[in-house]
Amino acid sequence: MTEQTTGVRLRGARVEADGPEGVVALLQDVDLDLTAPRVAVVGENGSGKSTLARAVAGLVDVVAGEVTVHGVDAVRDVKALRRVVGMVFANPAAQAIMPTVREDVELTVKSLRDDDGRRLSKVDVAARVAAALAEHRLTELAERPCLALSSGQAQRLAMCSVMAGRPRLVIADEPTSLLDGRHRRIIADRLLAADGFQLLLVTHDLELARACDDAVWVHEGRVRAVGPASEVVDAYAAFLDEAVAAESAVPAAGDPAAGNPAGASAEARP
Numbered sequence: 001m002t003e004q005t006t007g008v009r010l011r012g013a014r015v016e017a018d019g020p021e022g023v024v025a026l027l028q029d030v031d032l033d034l035t036a037p038r039v040a041v042v043g044e045n046g047s048g049k050s051t052l053a054r055a056v057a058g059l060v061d062v063v064a065g066e067v068t069v070h071g072v073d074a075v076r077d078v079k080a081l082r083r084v085v086g087m088v089f090a091n092p093a094a095q096a097i098m099p100t101v102r103e104d105v106e107l108t109v110k111s112l113r114d115d116d117g118r119r120l121s122k123v124d125v126a127a128r129v130a131a132a133l134a135e136h137r138l139t140e141l142a143e144r145p146c147l148a149l150s151s152g153q154a155q156r157l158a159m160c161s162v163m164a165g166r167p168r169l170v171i172a173d174e175p176t177s178l179l180d181g182r183h184r185r186i187i188a189d190r191l192l193a194a195d196g197f198q199l200l201l202v203t204h205d206l207e208l209a210r211a212c213d214d215a216v217w218v219h220e221g222r223v224r225a226v227g228p229a230s231e232v233v234d235a236y237a238a239f240l241d242e243a244v245a246a247e248s249a250v251p252a253a254g255d256p257a258a259g260n261p262a263g264a265s266a267e268a269r270p
């Protein structure tokens with residue numbers, strides 16, 4: 001068997017969880033070959049996007065099938081997987097490990113090795129940490145305790161610490177959800193540059209998803225569509241529009257606007 005050494009490959013992947021009525025599949029029959037530099041993952045709440053991201057990151061048990069990430073068997077060799085994958089979680093507060101911003105980035109940089117497999121010198125580490133902090137507009141916050149960061153600052157730190165590890169695959173789960181417009185642009189541009197890494201971007205931000213090369217639409221734990229981002233995102237957006245239209249056509253109890261085409265749209269109602 002030839003091994004795919006770039007990109008992400010899944011074959012028949014299945015993830016399960018224990019539900020009140022027994023085992024349920026959170027993901028099933030997932031076959032994907034993701035080789036584009038930037039791949040968006042879209043889908044409704046609870047469809048399985050984060051589960052897919054976590055399966056690729058080796059953070060959930062894949063009970064059946066194969067997952068290969070840049071040549072690494074993600075199901076059986078999680079230690080090797082750690083060297084090629086960096087993941088930014090939807091909840092950045094859970095991500096910082098060290099007491100201060102600088103130390104958190106430093107921890108990642110210290111794990112790097114030079115081309116000969118040697119540890120980096122102290123001078124090198126300090127220079128790379130300073131560059132990473134500057135790139136993510138965190139220099140002024142370098143000595144701040146991680147626990148004192150605002151949620152948007154914590155999201156930027158999470159991104160900075162992951163990027164500083166120079167992973168071949170960056171998995172970002174809603175990386176801009178907590179950011180103001182300026183920082184959303186900065187982080188989005190950095191991610192979409194996909195400079196030296198492949199990006200797997202889980203997002204509800206369809207503008208961001210469209211800016212990727214390819215997209216995967218996850219629906220009820222299965223891949224509903226995969227292909228060029230503009231096509232997949234357009235299909236998903238049309239599905240959402242239809243779902244909203246169908247819902248607003250059904251009168252809800254105590255809601256006089258429901259079902260009235262001249263009334264408030266579903267989005268406009270609280």
Ligand SMILES: Nc1ncnc2c1ncn2[C@@H]1O[C@H](COP(=O)(O)OP(=O)(O)OP(=O)(O)O)[C@@H](O)[C@H]1O
Nearest residue numbers: 017018019026043044045046047048049050051052
């Ligand atoms: N450990 C678990 N045990 C049981 N069910 C789980 C578990 N983890 C996730 N789920 C369920 O699996 C489904 C998919 O969850 P997932 O977080 O992957 O969705 P998502 O597409 O990322 O959603 P969102 O857009 O809301 O973040 C959801 O119904 C969720 O409740």
